[in-house]
Amino acid sequence: MKILFLGDVMGRAGRAAVAEQLPALRREWALDFVVVNGENATAGAGLSPAHAKEMLDAGADCITLGDHAFDQRDMLGYAEQEPRIIRPLNYAKGAPGRGARVFEATGGRRILVAQALGQVFMKRPFDDPFSALETVLKAHPLGGAVQAALIDIHCEATSEKMATGHWCDGRASVVVGTHTHVPTGDAQILPGGTAYLSDAGMCGDYNSVIGMEKLEPIRRFVTGMSKGRFEPAAGPATLSGFYVETDDRTGLATRAVMVRLGGRLQESRP
Secondary structure (H helix, E strand, O other), X not given: OEEEEEOEEEHHHHHHHHHHHHHHHHHHOOOOEXXXXXXXXXXXXXXXXXXXXXXXXXXXXXXXXOOOOOOOOOHHXXXXXXXXXXXXXXXXXXXXXXXXXXXXXXXXXXXXEEEEEOOOOOOOOOOOHHHXXXXXXXXXXXXXXXXXXXXXXXXXXXHHHHHHHHHHEOOEOEXXXXXXXXXXXXXXXXXXXXXXXXXXXXXXXXXXXXXXXXXXXXXXXXXXXXXXXXXXXXXOOEEEEEEEEEOOOOOOEEEEEEEEEOOOOOOEOO
């Protein structure tokens, strides 16, 4: 199976990059399944139903969220209605929507998509992500219930992401980190056959401070005071993500490549 994961979509620039490039990539790379993290797609904080629909229409099969999952109030109801939206497994008890789901990819193959939030350096004390993922992975073994499984681990600390990757090794096809908006260079296939990347980066304008216009973040760092709101940077965006090929028989990864297209970053493609 050919899987593309796109990192945190940041504001209008990120949405435009997905809308402009994803339809062609699906054809050019013969993609079987596309997952997009959309938790910052609406003004840099959360995801609105309208913007979710834009990305689904562009070719996303599934959209994952994160700690900003419900910053846009309309998402509370939309997450219940739209099965292609995945919020974190270990979010608040009683949160709407679901944290994992099995989807149908091309050829009738089945792929599990799940997301968990990390605990290290995060603002809220989320429930244990490992216990939440254990339940899901046990219920959907590779090569049996599903032909592939992708875990979006939404964390601040790379150590926690790496621990998750090794802990899932051999039980998931892909473990990919999100949240920091900074792409890492450690794409690899772990010893047990799981494709791993600490952070997919963002789909957004990298002439910024993690996707925000530079002036206000710099002011706050230099003076300790705020003068205005953070606003997403609106320049040309880089589409950042992770491309993985898997073996349908075992569900394990056979190829793993970082993706960087357009904008300011050096290009990388399969």
